[in-house]
Each structure stands twice: as structure tokens, then as C-alpha cells.
Amino acid sequence: MASFGPSNPLRGSRVTRSWKLVESGFRNASNTRRFSATANNCKPSNVGGVGLAAKDASIGEQAPEPLTIQGIKARRAKAGKLVAGTAAYSDSDMFKSPHAYQNPKARRWDHLLSAESRARKPCVLKQAAKHLKKPGLVSLGGGLPSADHFPFDSMSLRIPVPPHFSEEATHREGKITTIGKRDVVEKDSVFDLSIGLNYGQSIGSAQVLRWVTEHTELCHRPPYADWRCALTIGSTGSLEAAYRMFCDRARGDSILTEEYSFSTALETAEPLGIKVFGIKMDEQGLLPESMDDILRTWDESERGAKKPTVLYTVPSGQNPTGATQGERRRKDIYDVCRKHDVFILEDEPYYFLQMQPYAGQDSPDVPPPANVEEFLNGLIPSLLSIDVDGRVMRHDSFSKVVVPGSRMGWVTASEQVIERYIRHAECCSQGPSGFSQLAMYKLLDEEWGHEGYLQWMMDLRLQYTKRRDAILHACEKFLPAEVVSWTPPAAGMFLWLKVDESRHPEVGSKSLMDIEEEIFDSCIDKGVLACRGSWFRAEHDKPLPSLFFRTTFASASEEQMAVAIERFGSAIRESFKLD
Template identity: 30%
Template sequence: MANSHVEVDLSHHLSDTARNIRPNPLKAMYKYMGVPGLIAIAGGMPHPSLFPYEELSAVTLKPDTYPLDGSQPDNNSSLTWLWSLFKSSKSKTQLHIPKYADSGSGADPIQLSTALQYSGVVGLPPFIEFVRNFTLKTFKPAYPDFQVLANSGNTDGWTKAAAILCQPGELILTEEWTYPGALLSPWPAGVRPFPVPIDGIGMVPEKLEALLRDWKEHEHEGKRRPHVMYTIPVGQNPTGAVMNGQRKKDIYDICVKYDIIIVEDDPYYFLQFPDYRRKSERSLRSLVPDVISAETSRQYLDTLAPSYLNFDYQKRVIRLDTFSKTIGPGCRLGWTTCNAQFAAIMVDYSASTTNQTSGISQALITQLVSKQWGYDSFIRWLRGLATQYTARRDGMVDCFFECSSIGVIQRNNSLYNGAPVYDAFARPTGSVYHSYDEKFPPNGKTLFSFTIPNSGMFIWVTVHLKHHRDWVPVPAPGSALEFLLWSELAKGGVMVAPGYMFSTDESDVPTSTELASAHARSEYAHMRLSFSSASGSVLSPRRQRWR
């Protein structure tokens, strides 16, 4: 790339908060703590001999526990006993962390005396070593001197990024539907989202460029053009869109042109799936070789969408990764990748706010994925997880196709930027039909439509409220019918997330007064359905509740 070695000063993006952060002088001493022979009497550190934990042991699964063909039945299935006959008797292993590692464990061993102690904000050295090497091999950043630092999950990482970048009252670029928790982090500072239209593969470059090019401050209450973008490019929450490499390059080039910092929130990166196939079209066994090796890891990673880091020759990307979706969210552990300037400021900011990330979580995860498994075995674990979530996605979509009260067809000649759109309509029996038959017989009137995601944990459903007998065309925000649909599903034992929760337009969020209104107002509503927490055997008896 012609501009790959051009240094760009990004310091003008820093907020007043970032400029006024002062380093914690006590934290500066930690870099000396490992010096042999040092007599450490400067800090108020508890003596590790007084920690009550002498050792930590756990039984863990092996990295190849989940087959790559997704053939393992549901744990609640009647076939579970059959699976147990074929499953390896050595599918579990022991993990052990002592209070004090033996002398042959290297310069920075994983031990409880360190994990339970105060430590540097960046992260425990073995953890940082692993995630830096993982980032280098997996995401291939476009510049060599990138920095990584531990965080307490992606929400924590984003909160810190927003704090050092955003001034009070500023606007940030987001997808038009996005994760509400991310919007709430900078909300108290008056930071608000400015939505960019999306399609089947995420944010639309032409729409982004148009709004940046045509920005006029007097049309936006005197606010300057946004200089920070928050995006979930893979398994976009809530839509499930996956942004490919070309789209990312196009958006990155626009961000270079208009001087935008990209915050890439990517918790679902390793939950990328193949296209959905109907049951009759699925083979029992795939031809994917189940071998743990550098070559199979490379082949698998080549099938995944690249990170923005791969195009980041100007060091303007802050990437957020987490173990929440791949190990467990209760660990509250992830890492931030960015340039050295941003990293140093986030370290100082963390030192005066959250301080260090949990040492126990760092020790547990590093011992497992780095010491016990290693890079290629961890990649094999991630591949197995992806096949399990593929099966769960397929199970939920199967329920749509198999529900006796609705029919599902692919919309003729309609693609959402390459993704087929499916319409669900009422069959001429059942309670759904009786809600629609007075004005709209089921000959083509769509109840809801959806696309099938290739990543993440969610199916994004568009409900066609305008086809309901109680709908009236009142041009106002909010939707009584949307709330009614949500509450009726909940009463029937199915909890979904109403779409307005993910809107970046405040006018889309109905007030309590609007929800009590007798009239429906919007032509469409949305629902986010999670297939991650409900498997086929759980969903199957509930599919009739769509009626």
C-alpha cells in the first residue's frame, strides 16, 4: 500500500478528559517489581503468603470437544446417550495453577501469588504476550508497533475509548440499529449517536460518504461533523450482518478522507457461519478435516471476514476483542488493540477508574488457551463453537419453516445486498389467520420477514404491522401493536427483544403514554430473536406460540 509508512498525527481527536489525565505515580513503580533481589517496601501490597488460596484447579473440555460437522445432539435430546457412546473418554482435562510456580516456569509464570496481587493496568505479562501474538497472527494489523491492553470486556473497552475521544455533546457515527449498551456508556456526557443506513452486509459506504460530505453544522444544532465511528462489523447486533473485506476497505478509505477514528467492536468475530440450508439439503457429515495444525488454522481463518486492523495503515482503528462469547461472559476479560498513543492514555485513564482487570480471570484463561491449548488448539475450539451456533441458528430457522400456522417463502427477486429475504404469512387456520382475515386474507400479506444471519447470535425480524386489522396510519413515533406483540409472546412463554431498544433514533422509543395508546402507528416493527440460548429441543414445542 502506497501510504503504509506515512505517520499521521491523531492527537487532535483526543478529548479534554484525555488531555487532563494524570498518570498514577504508584502504578509507575510496578515495572520494577520483577527485578531480582529488589526489596519492595514502597507499595501497600498484601503479602501473598496471606492469600487464602493455595492452588486453583479446574476440569476443562478439550479443544476438539465439539465436532466440526455439528453432529453432536442437544444435551436435552433423547439421542444424548448415543452420542456418549462415541465421545472420547478423554474429552476432559485438568487445569492447575499453584500459588507459587516452580523455578523452571520462566520469567513471568502464571501463579496465584501474582494473579491475586495488584498488578500493572496493561495486563499480566503472559496474558498480554498471548493476545498480542494472537492478534498478530489472526487479524494481521497493517503496522507492526500496535499495542494491546487488557480490559474487562468490550463494553469496558468502548467506555474507555469513548472517554478519551469524545467531547461532551458530540455525535458519533453508528449503524442505524445497534447495541444499546454501547450508546449508554457515553450518554451521561451528552454524546449521542448519528445513524448511518445499513444493508445486508452492514454500513453502506455511499450513505456514509454522503452524510459526511454534506454535513452542515447549522442543520445539526451547531454540532461538528462526527469524528468517531462505533461499529459492530461482524454479527452486527442486532441484525447479524457480516461486513466483508471490500466493504471494510471502502469505509476505511472514507474514514481516512474525512478523518474518522474507527472503534471496531467485534465480540462475535469467531461466530461466523456458512449459509443456511434446509434440513433436506444438509449432509450428515461434512468433509472438513478435523486436524489441529497451523495449516488448518490458516485455512479456517482465511474464510473469515478480515478485521479493520488489516487495512489500518494510519493507525486510526481501535479494535475490541473479548472472551465473553468464546469462554464465558462472567470472566469479564477482553483486550483492546490500538496505536501506542491511544493505548498509553487508556492505561492512565484505567489506572484512575477501573484499575487492573481481574488477575484471576487473566490467569485462568491464559493457562487454558495459551499454556494448555496453544494457538492452533484454541482456533480448533473456536471452530467447534461456530459449528454449535450454526446448528442453533439452523434450529431456529427450521422452526419458522415447520410452524403449522405460518408459511415461509423466499421473496421473489429480492435480495438484501446478496442475502435472500424470507416472508412469513398466515395459513388459513389458527389464531394468526383470524387476526388478519377480516381485511387481509393470507394470499401474500406478510406477517413478518427476515434474513438468515451468517454470524452472531441473533435473527432480526421485521414485523409487518400494517397488515394487522388494528393498524391505522397515524404518522407518529412508537407502536402500541409492537408492545402488544411483545407482551403476548412473553405471556406465551417466548421472550424476545423489541426492536426499538436497538434504534439510534430516540423518537423510535415509545413512551409509556404511547404504549397505552389504542392505535398502532408504525407500519413496521422489529424483534431480535436470540438462537444462542435456546436449542432445537427447547424451541420445538414453542414454535406454535408464533400463532
């Protein structure tokens, strides 16, 4: 399976499927982009006339000037300095380009919202903040401490200067960027510690929300008018909130997901009384036919749950299978969701970890994209980017592509869904850490900008490509091909190893669960930890149908990976009595 470039089979695939698009009125909202230095009237930037413009006529008609990196710079220059003080209210509408408003608004989701979510009202104290706009008003209202008493005068970070992203280059010649307590007043800056370390709005600071909104429009261009973003405390938190917003224990709500799914996502749903059902998968992830089949033939009494109204999916580099949905696949999934009115939770931590195609051990590497435009062009469109209904809540994360410790990400969805999300966050997290917001603002906005961030991603995906290739080489060398098989992952950080149970000497007399455990224990004995496939089953109560192990190439060194895979191979050989 290849993953990148003009010949990327997952991108713009021409696969014809026997299963048909069932809902009429589906507007082709393909996000195909091309480089166009003249797509707008701005001068080329210092990084060279980056621009992105639609070549698809259906978008071209609606949107003569979709957002570009140049366009962002021009719009910012025109808007003037961002003025946003302590706990200032902001929303994405302040930062979207006019292009975004040419589409119709999203559908309403009142019929899907839980009793809990519907009951949420705005915080009375945050509501009162609207009076603060009055000139000369003195507030004795909110209990926000004075920044006079903050014991931090400045924060400095040493960070890479694009394109010198390596750890060594950063350590040796990285830039030290500093943010002071009173920079807004004293240095004409946009953000400082006096604002970032005080209470803020749950949606996040305007300073970071602006960057996130621009980035989202640049990369996804959601095809409805009233999309918005909100910062989150990471996708673990925003996913839990989404479950509570759309699923209601008392209503018997249930959700669909891949038959093997992210274990924390499953563990989050279970205590809430939400039943989870698994959809069959192939090497491109969940099968729309299987999903349609489940929904078409749903029998409430047999299933013990209401027909699912929510799909949780990881389209790129799925956890644990490493599968990546191609463009055609995503559209087919989206259409099944429209047919059955299913709301989509798109969890995309690995979206930018779409790697180079795997050429095999002795083949020459495929050349990587030459620039940011080629990189963006080659990415598979997100579900968000084909979401004409506003039925997707996309969860973006910095954990896998910057640092997990930021505990910060963002969601994108319709105005209605984001408003409900913020009401939830006000009583739950109050938004991400100020330290995180300040650090990420300095890195992403003031220092790197949108282009620098995308360059970072281009570099990072090559690091992951190298890591993936190393584990694949080890697998080819050390694993018994007659028993263990795999698909080279096109994105993410996981390699899913299928073990052919039919060749096990005790198959039939011993349960697959026992065989899996035996192999896992033997792996530990030999000194390698690989995750058991059974840990990721969406439906835990059914007998295990086949043997899988999840491995990751995210953290171990190339040498360690080789040692680990050799040990895994030895455990398999022993269990299968191969040698």
C-alpha cells in the first residue's frame, strides 16, 4: 500500500465499488487543490508565493478565492493587530475567510443531543462579561486574580528554526523565543503571561484559536458556512465530551466503530452505558457495506440497544490496525452516515503522519513532496472536508505531531455543536493550560507560522517513514511469512500483525484467547512487549475471531525494533512449532 504523491492509490482513487451512493443530493465537495502562485493578489511571501486554489469546478464556482497562506497574511495585515485581553471572548467566525460563508449552513442536531447536553446553559458569570465592553466600567464581578500577583515574569523556549528541525540543530542553534508578563502593553505584542496565565474562555484564547481556525480552513476547507473550532484539553477529553453530548444512557444510545478500535475510546464509552458495535474492516479500514448492512438490518431487541446514531472512526493510520481510508472510501462512509443519519466523530491524531509509500527493502525511495503545496495536495481529504451537512466533529491533536504533554488539541464542527461543546467545557475543563497555549502560540504563530508548521510535518512524516521502514525490514527478516502477515501502514505509528491461527497446532482444542495469551506471555519472557489484538475489540463479549498483535514504530530505536521483532518471531515460531 502506497501513501503519497501523484500516484497515491488512496488519494483520488478510481475504485468502483458495487455498493452505491445511496443518498441523492450529495454534493461533490472534493478538496482537490493545486498550487497557484496567482490565486490571490498578494505579493509572494519570503517563502515563495505559497498558494492553494481549488481546481475542482464545483468549488471554483462557489469560491473564487479559497484561503491560502498568502491570503492569511494579507487578511491579518488588513485586520490589524489582534486585541484580545484577559478572558476575551472570541470565536472562529472572527478568523475565517469570506470564502467560508459561501456555502449553506450546517444541519441541526437537536434530535441527537443527549438530555445532559440539551440541559446545559451558559455560565451566568461568563454571560455577565458582556457588560465589560462598556467604556469606563469597573468590574467587581468575576473573581479573576490580578496578574500583579503571578510569580512568572517571563517564559523562554528554545525551538527549531525551519527547516533545521533536528534535535541536534535545535540544541546547537535553535532560536530562543521569550514571552514576558506585560508584552502586550510594553512590547506591542499580541499575547503575554498576564493574559495567558489568567483565567480564559473555555474555547481557548483568541490568539491560539485564530491560528487553529486558519490552519483548519487551509487544510480542510469545511464545505458549509457555520463551522467553528474550539481548543480542547486533547482528544481524550473532547471525545469523552462528544460521547456525553450525543449519547444518552437512558435513551439506550449506541455507537459504531471499527471492529478493532482504540482501546481508550472503548473504555471511555463503556462506563457511560453506551453500547459499542464493531464494523468489519479491510486494509483501508471500516467497510461502508458492512456499516450499511448493520444499520439496515438493525433489530433493537436482538441488539439490546437503539440503532447507532454515532460513528467513531480514526480515518488515517487507525489505532490499532494502522489502516488508512482512501478518498473514495471516506466518501462512501460519509454517504452511509447520511443515509442513516449518523453523526461522525473523526479522530485524526495521525492525519499529518501520512508517510511515503513503502517501496520495499531493495527498491529506491520514492521522492518526497518538494514543497508545502505538494505536501498538502497529496494528503487524503478529511471527512471534515467532504462534510456538507456539518455532521462531522473532527478531533485534532498536537500529541502525536508536537508534544503529548501540551494536553491541547482542537475540535471542528458546526456552530451548534461547538456551542454545546463549549457549554460542556465550561463545567469540565475550562480549556487547555495557559502554559501550553503560550508555548504553542509562540511556536506555531509567532515563530513558525503556517508554512513552518507544515514544513515541520513534512520533516516529521519522513522520520516516521524511516521508522516504519525499519520495522518492516525487521518483519521481513525475522517473521515466518507462512504465519504472520501485514499491510505496510500508510500513516500513523502502528503495524498490525495478523497471525494465521489456522496453522496453530492446537487450533480447535485451545481457544484463540488462550493462544493469544500464550504468545503474549512468551513475548514478555523473551523481552518484547506487543499489544494483544483482543484488547482492541469493539465487542468484548463475543469470542475472539482471529489473532492479531499491535506493534508500534513510534518510540524504539531501529536497533531495538530489530531485536524486538526477532524476539516476537521466536515466540511465534515456538507457539506454532515451526522450527
